[in-house]
Amino acid sequence: MMDHEHAFELLPAYIDQELSLSEALAFERHLAGCEECQRVYEQHRQVSAQLKQADLRVDAPAELLKRIEAALPLPRPRPLWQRLGERVGGWFGGGGSGGVPGWAPVGAMVLSAVALTWSAGLYLSVPSSETRLTQELVDSHIRSLQFDHLSDVISTDKHTVKPWFDGKLDYAPPVVDLVQQGYPLIGGRLDYLDGRSVAVMVYRYKLHPINLYVWPGKDASATPPRIVERQGYHLAHWTTAGMNYWAITDAGEAELNGFVTDLLAHPAS
Template identity: 75%
Template sequence: MDHEQAFELLPGYIDEELSLSESLEFERHLAGCEQCKRAYELQRQVSAQLRQNDLRMDAPPELAARIRAALPVQRSWWQRLGASFGGSGRLGGKGRAGGTGSAVGTLGWAPLGAMAVSLVALTWSAGLYLSMPSGDTRLTEELVDSHVRSLQFDHLYDVISTDRHTVKPWFDGKLDFAPPVVDLAQQGYPLVGGRLDYLNGRAVAVMVYRYKLHPINLYVWPGSEAGTTPHIYERQGYHLAHWSAAGMNYWAVTDAGESELNGFITDLRAHPAS
């Protein structure tokens, strides 16, 4: 990354709008460039000053009153319904007196027709909302997609493991937490590497294990959203397991069988460092 690219990414980095890979690339450039460090610090200070409360000004009371007076009056649904029925009755009566009750009375029912259409649309929207996947379903879909991407693009790991002492220090400074790293080579699940990923709206640690030819992605981030007992799912031909321990969320994803994944989880949870 050169200076021009860094300056283009600087505002997005300060506002936390960059992707994980862009942020990491920008931070690597920033670590070795004094000129960009000074530019970053200057823009960070300006951004912080603009957020200060003393730069904000309340609108004068008379301006606020004029704005409120100019806004349209919001009537409740019941008020609008009552007005529709009331308007229908008056129009119908006038029609009887003037001999045009049929034409005018029909107009009185027009708001009711519009409300019926609105009710149908509301019912359809509610059905659509209820048919949307839940948070857990979306998360499992994200996990499977992440696992598949790591295989398709040959990006299983950012750091290759010789042992757990290679992978664990690699995460230092890249995350706001220290993930527990365990090597299960003696149990038949060697640790082959680690990487960063973005999942569930945050950066997470991924430890990559193997069982024979089957990779196992173990995703870890702070939290206790699941119980301590692992639950194994099957999605799109992959097996997933979810549990929490010691203030960390764990998700394991693999194309290996359920019994192999269960053995991996048992050995991992039995390890003192996990």
């Protein structure tokens, strides 16, 4: 159960709708049974609503506007492509009719090449969807450790964990018992990844928690496990039986590989 101190820490983020799905659900469960937290929440909510009212806006004095304008930086230099275009026009200008340089098409081609190169650079600098998802998983794993919120349902029994997800998701996540293999199940929770709610089964290897994220894949094709390292954590990703699987832990690569191998070899419930 969430205590007062934890609830107070999460309250501003809850009002601003910045919590994950599992954090918001835990906060709401605490709020429903705590009069003190309800009173503080209502006070914060009223203050937030008042700050958004239009009558709180005032026009800045003219003297203040002058001081702000004076403090603003000087105009930025013109973009490189614009200065390059003028330079090209100077090199090839003067030969066309009507004041249009005879080499204007060449200048336009150079500008187009510059713009294309600049656009390609922007495209290549945007992280891929898998890179963004990997970072989401690392952030989710870290949050679950920082807020001591590994599990919404705490149980070593898969027949308790699996039914807990009923009605909370639009799919039934497979749950596997690996206690005999040295990876005991300790619970499960809801999280939000890749734009949807997902199931998380929580296992443990010695003192190392392992978060196993599971949600339906876009197709039924299977891909073998692949392990990567990000920010000191090891992540494994694979697909099978139409489901996406991601596992993350601070244990070593060999330990994570053993977990994945045992999981794939064990029949799911």
